[in-house]
Amino acid sequence: MKKIDRVIGKVMGSYGITEQAESAYICFLANEIARDKFKALSFKNNVLTLQVSDPYLAQKIQFTQQKIISTLNKKIGTAKVQRIRFRIRKDD
Secondary structure, X not given: OOOHHHHHHHHHHXXXXXXXXXXXXXXXXXXXXXXXXXXXXXXXXXXXXXXEOOHHHHHHHHOOHHHXXXXXXXXXXXXOOOEEEEXXXXXX
C-alpha cells in the first residue's frame, strides 16, 4: 500500500505544482510561529519574504532570524530556508 504523501507528491509533480505547494507550506509554518509580529508573503529560491509593520520591527526580528530559520528548517525536515528578506507594510 502506498503512502498518501507519495501519491499526492506524484500527482502534484505531474501538474508542476510541487514547488508552489512547498512554498505555501513554508509560509504557513512561518505564520504559525509569527505571533502577530510578521506575515510570511512568499518563499522562493530559498528566501522567505516577511512583511512587517515598520523598520524597527524588521530590525528586531533580524536579530532572531537565525532562530526563525532554524525552527522552520527543523519543522520542514531539511535546510530549505537559507535567508529572510523583509518588506515594510505600506499603509495606504
